[in-house]
Amino acid sequence: xxxxxxxxxxxxxxxxxxxxxxxxxxxxxxxxxxxxxxxxxxxxxxxxxxxxxxxxxxxxxxxxxxxxxxxxxxxxxxxxxxxxxxxxxxxxxxxxxxxxxxxxxxxxxxxxxxxxxxxxxxxxxxxxxxxxxxxxxxxxxxxxxxxxxxxxxxxxxxxxxxxxxxxxxxxxxxxxxxxxxxxxxxxxxxxxxxxxxxxxxxxxxxxxxxxxxxxxxxxxxxxxxxxxxxxxxxxxxxxxxxxxxxxxxxxxxxxxxxxxxxxxxxxxxxxxxxxxxxxxxxxxxxxxxxxxxxxxxxxxxxxxxxxxxxxxxxxxxxxxxxxxxx
Amino acid sequence: xxxxxxxxxxxxxxxxxxxxxxxxxxxxxxxxxxxxxxxxxxxxxxxxxxxxxxxxxxxxxxxxxxxxxxxxxxxxxxxxxxxxxxxxxxxxxxxxxxxxxxxxxxxxxxxxxxxxxxxxxxxxxxxxxxxxxxxxxxxxxxxxxxxxxxxxxxxxxxxxxxxxxxxxxxxxxxxxxxxxxxxxxxxxxxxxxxxxxxxxxxxxxxxxxxxxxxxxxxxxxxxxxxxxxxxxxxxxxxxxxxxxxxxxx
Numbered sequence: 001x002x003x004x005x006x007x008x009x010x011x012x013x014x015x016x017x018x019x020x021x022x023x024x025x026x027x028x029x030x031x032x033x034x035x036x037x038x039x040x041x042x043x044x045x046x047x048x049x050x051x052x053x054x055x056x057x058x059x060x061x062x063x064x065x066x067x068x069x070x071x072x073x074x075x076x077x078x079x080x081x082x083x084x085x086x087x088x089x090x091x092x093x094x095x096x097x098x099x100x101x102x103x104x105x106x107x108x109x110x111x112x113x114x115x116x117x118x119x120x121x122x123x124x125x126x127x128x129x130x131x132x133x134x135x136x137x138x139x140x141x142x143x144x145x146x147x148x149x150x151x152x153x154x155x156x157x158x159x160x161x162x163x164x165x166x167x168x169x170x171x172x173x174x175x176x177x178x179x180x181x182x183x184x185x186x187x188x189x190x191x192x193x194x195x196x197x198x199x200x201x202x203x204x205x206x207x208x209x210x211x212x213x214x215x216x217x218x219x220x221x222x223x224x225x226x227x228x229x230x231x232x233x234x235x236x237x238x239x240x241x242x243x244x245x246x247x248x249x250x251x252x253x254x255x256x257x258x259x260x261x262x263x264x265x266x267x268x269x270x271x272x273x274x275x276x277x278x279x280x281x282x283x284x285x286x287x288x289x290x291x292x293x294x295x296x297x298x299x300x301x302x303x304x305x306x307x308x309x310x311x312x313x314x315x316x317x318x319x320x321x322x323x324x325x326x
Numbered sequence: 327x328x329x330x331x332x333x334x335x336x337x338x339x340x341x342x343x344x345x346x347x348x349x350x351x352x353x354x355x356x357x358x359x360x361x362x363x364x365x366x367x368x369x370x371x372x373x374x375x376x377x378x379x380x381x382x383x384x385x386x387x388x389x390x391x392x393x394x395x396x397x398x399x400x401x402x403x404x405x406x407x408x409x410x411x412x413x414x415x416x417x418x419x420x421x422x423x424x425x426x427x428x429x430x431x432x433x434x435x436x437x438x439x440x441x442x443x444x445x446x447x448x449x450x451x452x453x454x455x456x457x458x459x460x461x462x463x464x465x466x467x468x469x470x471x472x473x474x475x476x477x478x479x480x481x482x483x484x485x486x487x488x489x490x491x492x493x494x495x496x497x498x499x500x501x502x503x504x505x506x507x508x509x510x511x512x513x514x515x516x517x518x519x520x521x522x523x524x525x526x527x528x529x530x531x532x533x534x535x536x537x538x539x540x541x542x543x544x545x546x547x548x549x550x551x552x553x554x555x556x557x558x559x560x561x562x563x564x565x566x567x568x569x570x571x572x573x574x575x
Contacts, residue, residue, distance in 0.1 A: 009423050009455050012468040014445050193431040193447055194440035196420075200428050203417035210377070210415070211429040212403035212490050213437065221438060 017191035026270070030176055034169065041168035043284055048175035049236045051276035054260045055179075055186055055269060056229035061258065062267035063190060064222045065202040066115060069124050069254050070131025071230055074104045076249030078231025080138065083151045083244040091157040093239045097178065100235035101228040108227020112220035128251070135249040151244035164240065171240040178236055182229055186269055189225070198222060202267070259298065263305055265312020274314050328391040330355045330524035331407070331494045336375055336385035338548075345371045346382065347549035353494065357524045360539035362532075362559075364568060368548040369528045370412060373496050377409045378402050389494065404433065406493035410483045412502050412528070418472040422463050422482050425471065426454035429489035454489065461485045461515055477508040484515065495519070497527035501534065513538060536560070544568075 033044040053075055060066040081100040082093075090096065111130065118126050138145045145151055162170045189195050200208055201215045208215040238244050247253065256279065264275025279298065286294035309316035331353040338346040345368045353359055361369050374380040376387055378399035387395045389407050397405070417425050430450040431437040445451075458467050461481045466474055471482060480500060487495060500516065501509040513534060519525060529535050535542060535556070542559040544551045546568050552559060559565055 009467050010445070010448075010451060013423065013451065017443060017445065188443060189440040191443055192440045193428070193437050193442065193444055193450075196424055196428045196444055197432065197437040199420060200417055200425070203419055204415060207411075207415045207417065207486070208432075209379070209399040210403060210409060210411070211432050211486055212400050212408075213428075213432040214398070214400045218438065221440070225440070 017187075023270070027180065030180075033172065038167060038169075041172045043280065045168055045172040045175040045240055046237075047277055047280045048172065048179045049233050049240070050257075050260070050280055051273040052175075052179045052182055052236065053230055053233040054257050054264070054272035054276040055182060056226045056233065057257050058261055058266060058269065058272040059186060059189070059222055059226040059229070061261060062272070063195065063198045063202065064219055065205075066219065066223065067124055068115075068127040069251070069258065070127035070129070070134075071226070071257060072249050072251070072253035073131045073134035074108060074227040074230035075234035075237075075253060076134065076138065076246075077104050077107065078234030079238045079244045079248040080145055080151065080234075081231065082235035082238040083154045084144070086156055086239070087151065087153045091155050093156050093159045093174070096156075096239065097232050097235045101232040104231030105224045105228030109220060109224035111227070112223035115223055116216045116219045128254070131249070131251055131254050135246065135251065138249050139246055145244070145246070148246055150246065154238060154242045154244065156239040156242055159239075164242075168240075175236055175240060178232065182232065183269065183273075186229075190269065194218065194221070259302060261312075263302065263313055265309075265314040268312075268314055271312050271314040275312070278313065329353055329388070330357065330390060331376070331526070332388040332391075333376065334386045334388075336372075336387070337383045338371065338375055338380060339383060345548045346375060347547075349385070349548075349550055351543065351550075353524050353526055355493075355524055356522050357526070358538060358540045359524075359526045360535045360542045361526055361528045361545060362530075362535060362542060363545035363551075366547075367545040369545055370498055371548075372545065373409055373498050373528070376496060377407060403490050403492075406491070407496075408487045408490045408492035408494070409496040410487045410498055410500060412498040414476075414479050414483060416471050416479060416482055416486070419470060421468050421470055422458055422474075422485065423451070423454055423467040425482065426457055426485050426489045427451050429486050430454055433490050457485050457488055460518070461488070462511060477504050477512070480504055480512060481515065484512075488519075492523060494524045494526070497525065499528050499530065501529065501531060509534070 033040055057068065057071050060068055078100040081103055082096045085096050085099060114126065115123065139147055156164060159170065159174050164170045197213060197215065197218050200213070201218060205215065234248055237248065260275035260279045261272055263278055264273065265271030282298060282301070283294060286297050305313060329352040331351065333349055333351045336346050336349040349372060363369055371380065375382050378397060382395070386393055389402070389405055394402050394405060394407065427447065427450050428437065430453055431447060434450065436447060436450065455467065458464050461484060463478060463481055463485060466478055471479065474482065484500060501512050504512060516538065539556060541553065542556055543553045544559060544565050551568065552562055552565060
């Protein structure tokens, strides 16, 4: 009897992290632009990069419940880090990504001690303040960053022997591969005991110390990981465009990514990716129609989602196709 | 012999309101002590002080002879001092198996391992399952906590505490809100607790207190009025007046 229930529990836990056919279909679909929309490959790599950024924010916002309006500081940090290493002689993209990610993770870990001290409105203000601070800092250090003109002279070497082509085949393949690897990492993380602990923090932070959890250490760790991943996204943008502009650090970027998470659904990895896809395609199409007022439609979409799909579009979809809400 | 849990001159005030006055407690190993007192006597406050959820103004708390007064709440739990909550303080969207496995992983300092899948912590999962079986929660192990009947949630409160392998277990009204016919199961569970575990529990139901506790501490307006055997407490006129008096009037 006991043996039966034990295997039941084991299989139930294993089922929670099993790949579903929908997931496999999604990643195959991600290859479609190569064949069907070669003229949209640049947009596709922008989407992949943004999706990676959204994933990183989902780790802190969706899984750990740290509301942040300043995560562009890590994205921009990674973008400038990769740009500067390449400008001053080391243009190898993979090591550039890795270094940018590691440096940002260390920076994120240091900042996390401040972040985990505050909550609610104060937390939002602190993250926003740090974001604005970084933006202005980069602006004033124009000798290093190029200021409002952007960083010139970035020269990214071929990635694994593939030159970055004008059409963006290499760029998209590279961005998609990095997104996929980071996604696998996130997937493992949220299905680990650490991911469970983060859900515990989000579900009931009061209980955590009572089960012996020094949960702030968990929050610091996930914040550092998220910072590193955001920087990798920023570095990818630099490497695929060979330029860095100040708006990689802008408040707008921090706010947009939160909008994407709310659209797609927070606390679910595919929600971050779906939100990025919807937001970026909407921006591309709507700003073609009217470059000035395109955010009007995003605003309407955002309100519809919040009112009618509180768990985001992905949450609404999973309910629609009757899968267990996970 | 060193007491499993000891407090000396524990004091706490909220403004001018004294919620803990010079509380001296000594809980021997394997004790079954009850903490009783009228509403607002400071019973839960005392548990908050002992477990580190509140800082005392003065006084010391010792666990197995070691001073833990300055230790953070989570570290006290890992040292073996665990509580449950009067009002369910659970993880509504986790299943019991997930919640108890989490508590075990935290105890064994495995919860930071983001690179290992949860399924690879086989020993922790098996132990969690054993705890759930022991607490009659085996059949609902994979249902979300929020969907469980109230009585099962009360059992899960205790399961989470047991997963930390406590030396001293503080139960804050374990049967609060549980109908009489279901509370039998709850106290059946408590009677099966390991004999070397020291238990201090708050309870309002006097039948349960007198049948389960070897000693009773009576708390009134933040101070210990009396500590004694069930018979001593039952027959003490002061206790009748401040506490039982209402019930028998």
